[in-house]
Amino acid sequence: MPDDTFRYLADGLTDEVLAQDDRAVLRTLRGPTLVRFPGGDHAPPRAVSTLLHGDEPTGFQAMLHLLRERPRLPSTLYLFVGNVRAALAPPGYAHRYLDDQEDLNRIWAPSAVTTPLRDAAAQALQHLRDAGCRDPGRPAQHLRRHPLPRDRHPGPAGDVEPRHAVHHPDRALGAPERRARRGAPRCL
Numbered sequence: 001m002p003d004d005t006f007r008y009l010a011d012g013l014t015d016e017v018l019a020q021d022d023r024a025v026l027r028t029l030r031g032p033t034l035v036r037f038p039g040g041d042h043a044p045p046r047a048v049s050t051l052l053h054g055d056e057p058t059g060f061q062a063m064l065h066l067l068r069e070r071p072r073l074p075s076t077l078y079l080f081v082g083n084v085r086a087a088l089a090p091p092g093y094a095h096r097y098l099d100d101q102e103d104l105n106r107i108w109a110p111s112a113v114t115t116p117l118r119d120a121a122a123q124a125l126q127h128l129r130d131a132g133c134r135d136p137g138r139p140a141q142h143l144r145r146h147p148l149p150r151d152r153h154p155g156p157a158g159d160v161e162p163r164h165a166v167h168h169p170d171r172a173l174g175a176p177e178r179r180a181r182r183g184a185p186r187c188l
């Protein structure tokens with residue numbers, strides 16, 4: 001059963017896991033997970049966050065698509081997969097977050113660690129800070145200052161801007177999903 005317990009996987013995902021479809025990968029992860037994919041040391045580590053909202057699978061699916069190619073990474077990549085439980089809740093990819101959860105995109109500021117998701121956010125941030133990632137946890141402010149052009153494709157191993165593009169690929173790609181969500185709460 002999925003839960004909201006944070007997990008950290010330091011050695012990437014196995015070929016067996018990556019060979020599964022996206023929902024099966026989520027069932028394997030079970031909860032909010034930070035996965036480290038070791039890479040070269042020619043550049044600072046990069047972090048990509050996906051599925052902060054359970055109804056936004058595109059970035060996660062795009063990252064799986066890239067990772068299955070086993071690219072040689074110029075720097076270590078951290079992939080955060082956020083609200084796994086909401087994503088897996090029937091009928092799948094239908095819930096931004098569940099009734100007993102908080103909005104995972106609202107709990108990244110320093111605050112008391114009072115819930116499993118807050119604990120997951122705090123632990124993920126600590127891992128990224130320890131790894132030397134720059135400017136973790138400031139997506140909203142950054143995106144407001146630098147909105148992405150719609151025709152821009154998310155990068156394979158995003159720094160700050162591609163990270164947001166992966167979490168919100170609709171902003172970058174103009175996906176129909178964006179129109180479908182009209183009237184839903186704004187993400188950021």
Ligand SMILES: [Zn+2]
Pocket residue numbers: 052053056105167168187188
């Ligand atoms: Zn969102």
